[in-house]
Amino acid sequence: xxxxxxxxxxSKIKNVALKSRPHMRIKAVFFxxxxxxxxxxxxxxxxxxxxxxxxxxxxxxxxxxxxxGQHHRRxxxxxxxxxxxxxxxxxxxxxxxxxxxxxxxxxxxxxxCLR
Numbered sequence: 001x002x003x004x005x006x007x008x009x010x011s012k013i014k015n016v017a018l019k020s021r022p023h024m025r026i027k028a029v030f031f032x033x034x035x036x037x038x039x040x041x042x043x044x045x046x047x048x049x050x051x052x053x054x055x056x057x058x059x060x061x062x063x064x065x066x067x068x069g070q071h072h073r074r075x076x077x078x079x080x081x082x083x084x085x086x087x088x089x090x091x092x093x094x095x096x097x098x099x100x101x102x103x104x105x106x107x108x109x110x111x112x113c114l115r
Contacts, residue, residue, distance in 0.1 A: 037110050038101055050092045053079050 034040050048058040061078045065071075076083045
């Protein structure tokens with residue numbers, strides 16, 4: 001049995017409908033940055049290293065926090081109950097470790113997709 005190479009009737013109708021619409025100008029495109037465009041493992045690893053938390057503990061706790069829809073900072077309360085996040089961040093910054101995103105943090109397919 002030979003298959004037809006002609007497009008199905010329904011796709012012909014869709015193509016006509018799309019061609020008859022005026023062109024829309026795209027005004028903005030929004031991306032979810034973390035773990036979509038940027039691999040955050042380096043930064044989260046540094047957050048674990050600074051106060052001496054195991055990276056595995058921080059990663060698994062972070063997964064639980066995200067799954068529950070809680071704020072990411074909640075992870076520090078789980079792995080270090082009673083921790084003051086503001087103080088922890090200040091201490092980390094005093095060591096020269098600050099949050100930054102560099103080209104090395106982008107997933108390999110990001111730049112070709114954005115060009």
